[in-house]
Amino acid sequence: MSKPKVAFYWCASCGGCEEAVVDLAEGILPVVEAVDIVFWPVALDFKRADVEAMEDGAITACFVNGAIRTSEQEEMAHLLRKKSQLLIAFGACAHLGGIPGLANLFGREEILRWVYEQAPSVANGGTYPQERFPAPEGELELPSFSPQVRALNQVVPVDYYLPGCPPPVELIVQAVTAILKGELPPKGTVLAPDVALCDSCPRKESKPEKLQLSQLTRPHQVLIDQEKCLLAQGLVCMGPATRSGCGAACIAGNMPCTGCLGPTSRVMDQGAKALAGLASLLDAKDEAQVLAILEGLPDPAGVFYRYSVPASLLARARGEVRHEPHGRH
Structure with a gap:
């Protein structure tokens, strides 16, 4: 056989x-x-x-x-x-x-212009790659750069x-x-546990029953407590909106989850789920306080949609067509 x-x-x-x-x-x-x-x-x-x-x-x-x-x-x-x-x-x-999907936050021409003209290290006279070039050895062809x-x-x-x-x-x-x-689940299945990372997080018992955040911070700005829930320390952790299955490797390294395993089957948009969850924790009474707290989050798209821009509701809003639903089983 x-x-x-x-x-x-x-x-x-x-x-x-x-x-x-x-x-x-x-x-x-x-x-x-x-x-x-x-x-x-x-x-x-x-x-x-x-x-x-x-x-x-x-x-x-x-x-x-x-x-x-x-x-x-x-x-x-x-x-x-x-x-x-x-x-x-x-x-x-x-x-x-x-x-790579974060590039969808920029236009194709904008990316090419930056890479081949504007970046500080570029000194090529604004020469762009050509998809076809008639060389003496024959016509050379490069793949086209999709929108x-x-x-x-x-x-x-x-x-x-x-x-x-x-x-x-x-x-x-x-x-x-x-x-x-030959023991695979139904087609379309994500081959990872369909529960949030928080469910298996070794720090979950340290998360306060009522958690409120008066400020957000970034990992390089604080000395992170190795035992305490990262969210409770004001660090944006994607664990509540992300599948488990990684063994909480980043948490074990004393760093917040960045969301690379994607959402569970019950989440339509991973970034929106994380953003909504975080918004519910802010200890703010008015817009000014909200904006002050968000000063600690300089790159929301890169935090909440680091791995999922093409598959997100943002893509739908921009008119980008999806071939079929992403696996959420």
């Missing part, structure tokens, strides 16, 4: 998801032994033509990390969808748009979502094991 065929591909992301696979350490050995890796260009010498030559559905499961920003990434998403039985959005960028960053399921249908920045090793192992055993 032939082994299940598995593929990995890297779109718009930092590469941390590829590192997460390597972080399986010796645990990757039984996985490699149980599957046939047929496409993993970042680690092995595979070409696009190798995938194109496969029969449709030949790949048992394909893990795509990164958001979709260029024409090449969109083409590969469609190709891998066609060749795969299961397509898994691997990591926060594929799941929700991730940190918006999109999550994977805004481009192609996705079967499962493995969240995190990067996905925790334990969740990767559980997902691969479920695939190999």
Whole structure:
């Protein structure tokens, strides 16, 4: 009996998801032994033509990390969808748009102008990349830069979502094991616990029953108490609006949760959920007091929507179309 065929591909992301696979350490050995890796260009010498030559559905499961920003990434998403039985959005960028999705707060031309003309380190006379260039060796072609960053399921249908920045090793192992055993949940499921991180936070007992905040602060501005609830210390923690499944790794490092595992199935918009929760805690009687407290939050979009701008209600308001609902099961 032939082994299940598995593929990995890297779109718009930092590469941390590829590192997460390597972080399986010796645990990757039984996985490699149980599957046939047929496409993993970042680690092995595979070409696009190798995938194109496969029969449709030949790949048992394909893990795509990164958001979709260029024409090449969109083409590969469609190709891998066609060749795969299961397509898994691997990591926060594929799941929700991730940190690259913050670029959607700016226009395409604005980004290009800054990168190729205005940034302090630029000295190229305002030369922009050309999608096609007639060189002596033949016409060269670069992928086009799309107007918006999109999550994977805004481009192609996705079967499962493995969240995190990067996905925790334990969740990767559980997902691969479920695939190999044929014990996957219904399609569309996020392969992580459907409860908020606060539920498993080691500091939850220290959160006051009635919590009110008179100021907000940032981690570098205070000496953080290692035992006390971070929200109670005036630090913006995304734990109440974020799935568990990471082992509260950031909390263990004495830092607030930044929300990389995305929302639970009961939350329509992770940023709005966190913002509403925080607003209910402010100890303010009038607008002036509210504004004074918010001085401690200089980048609300980067805090509440760090990983989820393309998948958010903000995207809907801007008229950006979503392919299908992001996994919330």
